[in-house]
Amino acid sequence: MTTSDKAPNPFNTYAQEGGGCRVRLSGEEVRAPAGFALRAASVHEVVQRLAAKDATLWGDAATEEAAIRLGWLDLPTSSRELLPRIAEVRAGLQADGLDHVVLAGMGGSSLAPEVICRNAGVELTVLDTTDANQIRRTLADRLDRTVVVVASKSGGTIETDSHRRAYIQAFRDAGLSDEQIAARFVVVTDPGSPLEEIATEGNYRALFLADPNVGGRYSALSAFGLVPSGLAGADVAKLLDEAAELRPALEQLGDNPGLLLGAALSGAATHSREKLVLANTDPALEGFGDWVEQLIAESSGKEGKGLLPVIVEGIDAPGWADIGPDAVRATLGDVDGSEIRITSGPLGAQFLLWEWATAFMGWGLHTSPFDQPNVTESKDNTARLLESATDGVLDVPAPLFTDGPIEVHGDQALLGEAKSLVDALELILRQVQPTGYLALMAYLDRFADADIARLRPALARLLAGPQVTFGWGPRFLHSTGQFHKGGQPVGVFLQITGAVEEDLPIPGRPYSFATLQMAQALGDLGALQSRNRPALRLHLTDRKAGIATLLAAFGA
Template sequence: MTALGFAAYGAAASAIDQHLPTMITQQLASRMMRDQDPTLWGPDAVDEASKRLGWTQPFEDAYKALDEAEAYAAQLREAGIEHIILAGMGGSSLAPELIAADAGAQTLTVLDSTDPAHISRVLDRDLSRTVMVVASKSGSTTETDSQRRAFLGACEEAGLHGPDHVVVVTDPGSPLAQTATEDGYRKIFYGDPDIGGRFSALSAFGIVPTVLAGIDTRAVVEDAAAIAELISEDDTDNMALQLAAALGGTQPLRDKLIIINHGTDVQPVLPGFGAWAEQLIAESTGKNGYGLLPVPVSPEAYEATHGLDDAIRIHLLGEDDDYSLAEGQDAIALHGPLGAQFFLWEAATSLACTFAPVNPFDQPDVESAKVAARKQLAEEPVPPAPNFAEDTIAMLPSGPFDSASSLQEALKQLTAAVKSTGYLSIQAYLDREADTELEQIRDTLAANIGRPVTFGWGPRFLHSTGQYHKGGPANGVFLQITTTDQPEHDIPGRPFGFGQLIQAQADGDASVLAGHRLPVLRLSLTDRAAGIRQLADLVASLNTV
């Protein structure tokens, strides 16, 4: 095992110097990790926290899950199963995706999209050699239920008995567990209900899908277990305490966390770590007008190469990388194996929430977007008529930007609305595997406006940074991108298809953001590929800095 390494500079180091002695005196580490003390985050969080601290002592259950999953993986291989599709959202998919990416595995496909083209492509394979792992703590997640139905329908079309190709990971007593039992699904693995979704990396939700895909997940758990004692100590060497102080204790608060993966383009350090950290940090901290916003970027991005008064740069390093690249910055430098990073960041994020304090274990504004989407589907709405269209992009009604008479003018108004302490969020309700060219506009916009820019694929970001956008400091502006260029993919047993579902999710979230008086520019592509190229050209022409 490679040991964890940690260094802090500038404002991050000053925050550690200021707060670490008090955190040790208050015994924050041992109270959280050993005593599972639910009072650390104030009286309003006690009820929720008392039911959500199982992640602090996960290893007995984790090793049981490993044993059970490894034995079952051998049975799958004997049965000729070669590939795992994971249907899950948020914490049920992000950690397994990161574990697979870090291992360089190609045997796990994460399905956390409702884009019809994405769904159709993922299901276009030899399903006789495929098992879908349906992972949902609540057992009632709309996206996951829809993906499960589509998979079963595809199995039926292929002449297969669908239940033989479905494995479930859920909490005991959930609706999904009941369905799996009644319909005779292949296998049910149970999670710990005392572990919330975004803290579930070292539980059955992180372990089962990756083990079934043939990935050495035992090493991930062992690397986490190796630091358990260290991050439970009320001691100056406790890196969880240090990291928590650097995250939550800067004054004034540097609430943008610029996460920079080093390494090479071929082999970046912890590929996909930013997506996992986005949910853990943004959803845990982003409420009551407070929050820390992760901004995953490449080492060449504007945010990585320019100091921002409200940002801390977090450098994820390989074992041989030089820490000196962070010197002279307000920065944190880290290296270490994935399992240890999981446990370190779960502990540090929870401890950082004691500074506000906010409850790290709830997500009140995530539910608001779900309710709005369900309302849209129930009302069977007619798509909004565009204000106008230019070539392959239509501008939908967008509140404060409705006065714009051209796309360029609308984009200029959008970027001008970004505050000096704010950020811009791109929210793309498209195919996150096929439409990746769209991600390039993130770097262009950040360089043009000189402010942090986040990029989220819908609907997965709704289970992640969506909480921060609505419950955080209310200084974001939003660019929502949808498309009408898509064939419908039906959802068996539902009166709507995936195209209607993803549009309802976009419409619902836009209405919630608008209800919070947050500015949203809504663009719809009438031709995916051409629209992405047109938008990239428009963004490149802004030159607002």
């Protein structure tokens, strides 16, 4: 029941609708904390202050960062100025026969465009990996028709810079002149970044300067989300229309689905709920959970707080029905048994809905929803390892032992007398506590090695209670990687790396993609081990055989 025909009363209303979005809460264990959060929000005028871009909303420590991160509130209107230029550049690309759009971006620069294009039914090749096998295959795909969108807020993201260099070399090897190569690149970055300078000096086909007051994970409706999607053929004007229709509802107390969703997330996170198990039953939002995962994990997982998003394969998947008392269920779709139901809402509105709710959750947790301190930490670890490499070769520790196609790496004190893969797996799984979680982190090819993702439901079924997450490296470093190190210290980590069939050099760098990928894996592993998080690394000397061995070990 909503309050559309009465005076707004957000305190006793657990179904709120506006702008095409509807949020419903069920179960007193979720409604009661949400009601408390709604009352607190009213007292502190959170809705009014967020709408007015009050940077003090999240406390003194967060004010400086928040002051330069609230531009996302205006994107449904301000991003319209991008539309004519996107259309113009797309027309030029089509005239030149360049119809294969490749996006080189990480985190917020890639997750939103991927879901936008998937739901629009248009093709966009997203390159957000450092896996040499995957990159080599992508470079060979329709190179004669390829335009590369390089998207990086800072302009110095190591993955996207490496992709740009690899494509320049591929175009050069194909016989293109410097002028022709420049016409194959479109750049999206913040003003004043190193990438702006590269694009300007190189006379790239197009340079889009994004709003610097929008953080990466809130950038779905900015140039980072709209440019690659629009160039690929998605109707990005429609996304802005959808978000604009919702915006008035987000600035009022009654019939405010964003307020209710934010209250549910905040209430859960402050009342012993540490995990948000999300299943999608709405085909119109396919892949949306991956974007939500990054937004929630990176925004809330710090200072030992937050909600860990657990994206499950469906409502019949392990981890959904056997949920523990430390988690709350949410669905994109109206599902019985779901405590938070987002039962409707077009994609453009959904982006704004979740961004608003996440900002509200940050207020409720007394943390900044706009920084990501531990993402930077892993980047720094990677840089140190690369600097210490000798002739581009990392000093990789020897395995404790090898079992078939799998090398086992880990702390001897943790693994004890384990001499087999099964022994090691049993020991690491024993570390997972009833209210903890197991994170699977695969530094592999997310298409050719996609079967490795079947480990998530297999392990969730085996553990029967503790949640299991899955992430592709280094993609997850810009998402749940923040929560792993900054959230509740209850995680156990299983990292999977693999031998590269044919390495790929990074032009102008003293290291290859295989070296970069391994440095990222070891850098993140080191960050976890420095916090005494139980962690095991399995290295597949033969990827196909190694994946088959792991699936067999867990009955998958």
